[in-house]
Amino acid sequence: MARLSEMPFLHTPIRYALALVLPVAMLAITLTLWPILNDSPFLLFFAAVSLTAWLGGYGPGLASVLISVLLVDFFLTEPRYRLPDSPLDLVQTLMFAFVAVLISWLGLQRRRSIGATERARDEMKVIIESVSDAITAQDPQGTVLFANDAAAKLLGYTSTALVMGQTGTVLRPRYAMVDEAGNEFPYEKLPRFEVLKTGLPAEATFRMRPIEGPERWIELKTSPVFEADGSTVRMVVNIFRDITRQKEIDLKLAHARARIQSVMDHLGTFVLLLSQQGDVIDVNSTALAWLRLPLEDILGQNVAQANWWTNGPVSETEIKRALERALQGDQVQFDVVMRIDDDTQRYVEVRLVAILDPSGQVEFVLLSGIDVSDRKRKEERLGQLTLLLDAQRQRLNRILNSVPGMIFETSGGDNIATQRYEFVSDQVSALLGYSPVEIIGKPSLWMGMVHPEDWERAVAESERIYRKGEVGIVSFRCVRRNGETVHVEVHMQTDFNESGEPVGTTGVMMDITERSQAESALSEYARELRRSNNELEQFAYIASHDLQEPLRMVTSYLQLIESRYNNALDADGRDFIRFAVDGGNRMKRLIQDLLTYSRVNRERTMPTEVDSAAALRTALQNMQVTIDQMQAVVDVVGVLPMISANESQIIQLFQNLVGNALKFARPGIPPRVRISAERRLNEVVFSVADNGIGIEPQYLDRIFVIFQRLHSRDKYEGTGIGLAICRKIVETYSGRIWAESVEGEGSTFYFSLPLKMNKWSYDRLLTEDSLEHT
């Protein structure tokens, strides 16, 4: 391209030569045509000045004016051939000069104006050539009027000249034109045709696929250029813009966007893009799937007012507040409940964050959510479990603390003395006066609290239990915090580790101060009772034994007197001796009964199997004389069983009862005694029934009490001990004795004995026995 040069002024000497030549030429013409030009000698000189200024510029113009003035004044004005000498002449000359200068200036301006237009046209051309877009102009018939270098290059020509004059159709064999979808782009669709039809600019985008080389994306804009009167289109201007690069970028962007979309869709995360107002701009497929709503129902929906959050913890205002915070730059996170349908809901952990554009303005708000239903359900279950556990723990605590004793757990070491409390129930404060906190974790504190006098024994016994690993009981005294002594009983059990070594204990420590006091008082009483019972028996035995000695002396010597000095005594003397001997005999019976009574316990031996029928037979034999004397009838009804007892005592028992039946016979009526036995669950109830005088009901209980007599000695002999002996014998075998009677008709005495002594009752018997003889 030629660069635009300076205006094409002539060379300076030529220009100034013009300033001389032209006025001289004009002088010659004027002189030649003087008759015509007589009246206006300056006329042609104006042309000379004007032409000089036009062609030579300002300096030569002035020079031309000066030369013209001199020539005109010297050759043409009167007086001729003389320089102006009159004022009039001078004025005339000056006026010419002025007009000439004016003409010269005007000419110069005109000349300059023409130069500027040309220059502008040149510049336009340069600009057009320098534009990278291809530009062509065509007349309505399609002939190319103009093409810039870029156009030539685009269309496959080496210079613009080759393009000029061609019609638009020459493009066709050189390119395949393809539209965006890849189909052929028809020639008739070029915008030129539309522009010609409508007179309005038009455009089209297509691909130009050359025979060789890469295809180009072209955006073609065609504009009309009208005739000066604006009626018809003179030509059209085509601007071909190569948008290949733009298209490539667009494609990459589209791919990138698709990738992002695909990533968003496959994240498994619920994604909403929100406007600053909270309206949904975009969603991912997960959101669609979760919400089960068509896209159009979601887009444009305001997220805070959406009905897909239900009775969750987040209200509309809370979502709005979260949105505001996100817009301020915070990353907001909270949980919401999303309603899927009436039965299903989804717990969603939502995160809101504002996404900024490159200028730092909020472009949109990203709402992402992950499904935390499983976690929530687990948390809920955990919560329920925790509640349950709490309730359980409270219940356990209540139970633990309602136990009237301190429940404890210790651990540590293979030694009872090195145990530490792992746990103690609150009862510790009531029991020992310390709070659980003061006790737990303290080494061997309980050992320190054990009463010094009990310490050694308590440790030894505890150690034994600890080793053995069984439930064991130790009781000892402790010193309370306030110095009081408390008697405790510890039930403890050893805890073992997997290898079977003792590692701790579990147990309960109870206050047995009262019990132990009561127990010791009771055992004191029992001891006292046993002692006094023993003493009493001993006393009864010794007394009755030793009483017999003097008694025997009294009776024997009275009888000796009676036999040896019978003749020396009168009737009174003999009577007195008889009374004395009789009293002695009664006393002897009394003493013997007392002896028997006191021996019931003393003579108890291990019970053996006893045939009660045989025992009764022996008893009856012992009383045969009396039975015969009284003409009594003694019957045994039914079978008498085998029992567990001491035979001699059973004989004694029958003897006493049958003896009573005979003794308390009604006068004149021979006694009739019936003996029978009835077997009950595990005992035998014997009955001895008579037809005697009977007993008044109010005395039925008293008769078994020692020395209780219902009758005077004159009427019925007796010591008042016989039935007491019976009761004592029966009670020895844990049996009972009682009587029923109809006064004047007879009495029935019952007594029960165990059918067989079982091990328990036998052990008990032995225990009682050993107690009583301790």
Place this chain on the structure above:
Amino acid sequence: MADIIKILLVEDNPGDVRLTQEALRDSALANRMYVVNDGEEALQFLRNEGPYKAMPRPDIVLLDLNLPRKDGREVLAVLKHDDALRSIPVIVLTTSDDSWDIRKAYDLHANCYITKPVDYGEFIHIIRMIENFWFNIASLPN
């Protein structure tokens, strides 16, 4: 008979001693009764110790159980463990009819156990029966 029956009565109660003497007084058998008042004396008598050096060996011993110093059971135990003395028959004559006492006496090898009756007549009768049984019916070692 040349042989006079020698009876040792071990009895602390003078009343009983007298009663026994009374009972034996009218006996058909010639007898001599020696009396000691406690177990210690009885053993000395039998072993001819102390004041009893010149005393003969008795043919029979009537032994009360409740005695001062050494009681009858101890005397019995010692006597029956003494090779020289154990052949002498010992009749326990006591107020007690306690079965334990009876059992104990026989365990200690008493030859006979008799409870003293309260009735004087019976007492005489029993003494006679003892006499009759041991000296007429039973054969004794020399």
